[in-house]
Amino acid sequence: MDDSHNLLDLLKHIDPAQLDYATWLSVGMALKEAGYTAADWDEWSRRDIGRYHAGECFRKWDSFRGASTPVTAGTIVALAKDHGWRPERDIGYELGWDSTIGGKDDLVVIQKGWLEGREVAEPDSWDHVGQLVKYLEILFEASENVGYVTESWEKDGKYLPTKGNWDRTAGELIQQFNKCKDDIGAVLGDYKLEAGAWIRFNPLDGKGCKNENVTEFRYALVESDDMNIDQQNAIIRELELPVACLVHSGGKSLHAITRIDAANYDEYRKRVDYLYTVLKKNGMNVDTQNKNPSRLSRMPGVMRNGHKQFLIDTNIGKESWKDWQEWIEGINDDLPEPESLTSVWDDLPELAPPLIDSVLRQGHKMLMAGPSKAGKSFALIELCCAIAEGRRWFNWPCTQGKVMYVNLELDRASCLHRFRDVYTALGWQPKNLNNIDIWNLRGKSVPMDKLAPKLIRRAAKKNYIAIIIDPIYKVITGDENSADQMAHFCNQFDRVCTDLGAAVIYCHHHSKGSQGNKRSMDRASGSGVFARDPDALLDLIELELNENILKQEENKAIAHVCKEWLNKHVKDWEDHVSQDHLCSEKDMLEACRKLLETETHYAMQKDVEAARKAIKQRTAWRIDGTLREFPKFPPVNLWFNYPIHYVDDVGSLQDIEAEGEAPPWQKATEKRKYRAKKDRRNKAQEFDDAVKSCNMGEPPTINNLIEWFSSTGKTVAERTIRDWIKTFGYEIDRNNGNTIVKKDAGGT
CATH class of the missing domain: 3.30.70.1790 (RepB DNA-primase, N-terminal domain)
Known part of the structure; x- marks a missing residue:
């Protein structure tokens, strides 16, 4: 597959009217796989006036849900070549004498002024x-x-x-x-x-x-x-x-x-x-x-x-x-020459300053991985706000500076509203909105190798300290399960980091299935390159909440609502409520009933019901980290209360297991059970082979089996043989010389 071309340019060389229906569909699948939009496919399809139907591309687009062997951009490249297109700067084709190879003199070896004749x-x-x-x-x-x-x-x-x-x-x-x-x-x-x-x-x-x-x-x-x-x-x-x-x-x-x-x-x-x-x-x-x-x-x-x-x-x-x-x-690969450690030992370069304290340095890369509905986009918007304002993100202080948020998934209005909703929910004053730039690319995104130079051009001279790309599946080039193609894809992030001196932060989804029994770096979908390439990997996994935890959280939330209303409407209300009752939903509701005016109490009930509903909608998450530059941090437990996450400071979630996770003793028990089951399978197979072999293929007797095992150097008692007959699904056919037969093979 050739990922280095703009597929929309290639489509100009392909006449849809000359394609059969299946090939036309393949073009749409390839465009979607490469990160283009249904509108791109629709615009190209309009050229086939005789067969074009408005809206058909958009209906078909939603049915393209991926496959184990997806149609890729290579399909469009091959079609374009079949229709006469040739890459302008492909070394595999003739060059004119005034043509250039590469964007610079990357094939120049000789410095003419220093060349001596031989x-x-x-x-x-x-x-x-x-x-x-x-x-x-x-x-x-x-x-x-x-x-x-x-x-x-x-x-x-x-x-x-x-x-x-x-x-x-x-x-x-x-x-x-x-x-x-x-x-x-x-x-x-x-x-x-x-x-x-x-x-x-x-x-x-x-x-x-x-x-x-x-x-x-x-x-x-x-x-x-x-x-x-x-x-x-x-x-x-x-x-x-x-x-x-x-x-x-x-x-x-x-x-x-x-x-x-x-x-x-x-x-x-x-x-x-x-x-x-x-x-x-x-x-x-x-x-x-x-x-x-x-x-x-x-x-x-x-x-x-x-x-x-x-x-x-x-x-x-x-x-x-x-x-x-x-x-x-x-x-002329532009790579630095090897340097002797001796030359720098006493004058080591300074490390890049932290962007996220104890997690990520400026100019480095970070991946946030997690399942759907984990609020990854909200978490990254929270990070944008924290960098812009120089505040804490979860447990970690952030360096203040300018940040670009590359929005590939949300429409412009939804994205802008999310930023304001997050600021409001965090309770922060938006004092430094000028530190946040948003690049809205929904419907306009291109593969990452095309996006990187465009991003660099727009971000140059802006002094961003972070570029946040959300999400990367929109710009992936190639097969995400291919290590070499994903290495090429991830190299584009290095290019952005190097050219801009900014950290690149991006998010990706988990693979399918239970994730709790996996290491954090093995949960991200696709090639392991995703987890091994970034300098910091933060992985979100959902915690399984039980009724006790939810009831406890509901109790605290409603008690808090009661305090807010009492503080606002009743002077010296603490004189009427004991310290033991301050965290009790029942006691605080009773206090409000007694101390608040009837109309006020009625109005408060709406906030109480809203709090109950919010608790039911709340989810719990655990962040695990794999860091290259810093020591590993203890897992951080979070509540996600739309639209923000906040850290569980009181430890309510510390003993909750992640989805699919099991404690060590349980894992050991399951492993022992598996080994025992495997051993039983092996013994059953051994017994089956003995029954089939020990009497020239005819049903054997117990003595035949004892003699056969003895010939293999294994002494087996008659009692053991009889136990195996019952255990492994055989019985003794007393109507046929006490021979041993399989129960489902006509035994009596």
């Missing part, structure tokens, strides 16, 4: 036949046909080659050279000393010398005529080109026969374009007429106008195309 000296004496034989042995298999040219013709003072020959194999030529007594002409035919000779560096099929006659696309020719030989030699070596044979042309250029290792002609063209582009970026203007795989190159071992065409070197640079390409693309 001298190439013509040898005084040479084994010219030996050079040609070595060339053939390196480039060709013995059975492969070789194309070569010794005949030439003159035009405007320049000698040009004819088509030449291609009827002999490398093995045949080498064998004949070994017998030619230093006379190359005797094997290949005489060449003109002023013109030299040529050879093709890729093997041919013996039927011609065109591109279609090339049988293996192994090599490409690198040649430049506009720089001196020493500089060419230096660039070729500095770039570590995977050169099989480096030949002096006898003129003003070197011929580097460079390994391409292409599977076919199409791949050959792409790799040669890439090779030439890298060379151009590094100061070598390559002769682009040499791109085709059947090209002629200068033959080593012959003379040309008084100069030798000779082998300078063989097998230099990287061993293969793959090794070279990986090295080129990694040479």
Whole structure:
């Protein structure tokens, strides 16, 4: 799958009218999987005037509920390619000579101002036949046909080659050279000393010398005529080109026969374009007429106008195309160099200051995970408010500063109302609203690799100390169960942290099923990368409330309502209520009945009923943490009373078990029961095998079984055999010689 493209741009290349119904549905599923909206699918579908029905996309959209093997963005990429689209900057496609690779000069290896030439000296004496034989042995298999040219013709003072020959194999030529007594002409035919000779560096099929006659696309020719030989030699070596044979042309250029290792002609063209582009970026203007795989190159071992065409070197640079390409693309990776610990031991850099005390540092990442209806979004809004006001979030003090809340799920009005509701419920004065920016992206969100640069551009120079993204399932790119795809996804958060110097905080949902018996870092849905990537993981799990706890909380809440009304309407009411009655619902209600005016008491009843209802709606949660920078904190118990969470300071929840959680003694008991059950299964299987085997497949007697077990080195008493017969579902067939049969197999 290719996640690096804007799918809406790709849809411009796909005509919905040309798709069948199933493919049209697949496009919708892929868009939803990639985080786009039903409106995006609907807008594209309108182009099919004949089949478009208003509202159909939105109805279908709601039925796309995910699958174990979802339709992904790769479907749209493939369709776009089928309809003629090609990625503009994909290395796998031809590049124009003025095209660039990457957004910067990321393939530049050579600093031109510091490049020193490497001298190439013509040898005084040479084994010219030996050079040609070595060339053939390196480039060709013995059975492969070789194309070569010794005949030439003159035009405007320049000698040009004819088509030449291609009827002999490398093995045949080498064998004949070994017998030619230093006379190359005797094997290949005489060449003109002023013109030299040529050879093709890729093997041919013996039927011609065109591109279609090339049988293996192994090599490409690198040649430049506009720089001196020493500089060419230096660039070729500095770039570590995977050169099989480096030949002096006898003129003003070197011929580097460079390994391409292409599977076919199409791949050959792409790799040669890439090779030439890298060379151009590094100061070598390559002769682009040499791109085709059947090209002629200068033959080593012959003379040309008084100069030798000779082998300078063989097998230099990287061993293969793959090794070279990986090295080129990694040479300017912008990664820091390793540093010695000795150099910094006495001058260590300062740690990033805390954003959330004892939990998260500024510029780091935090994930909040939890099930649906845990109030994760409210918790993150509470965090926004705490950072903006420099207040506590749950148990932890927060550093004051600017924060951006990226809202991907709520419509704009609902999101804004939530902020005001949270401020009101917390009882905080909104003194620093200018510290909170909200980016509402519902219906407009894009995959995270597209969102990150847009976010960075908008957040630059705003001095945010935190970016909160809620929720991330809206911007996930790829399969959330794939470790490598999720690692790529999480890298986008690093990019935001690094470029903005701000903490990135985001939330994600739990996987399905009971979570109480799992570790906190194993509860988040999808790949374990989610839990291991952030610097802080806060995990919410629901606590199972019993009637006693709810009644206790109701008692306290109603007693509190009574106090509020008495404080407001009755002076010195404490003189009429004992200290023992202050926390009693029954006693406080009785006191209100006696002390409050009738109308006032009636009005108070509405608050009492509201308090009862709020208690019934209240849920309890436990936060567990996995921290990279700080010691692990004890679990924090919370009440969620819409729309805010607050810490259980009095310890009402400390002994409550999480949903699906069991105490250690219970877990041990269940483990013992499981092992016992497994042992019983193993013994039953062993007994079944014995019954089937001990009497040649016929129903055995007890004595048959005793003898069979004895033969295996295991002594079993008759009484034990009889116990097993009953335990494992057998019985003794007294009508058939007291043999042992399965009850469900016709036993009596």
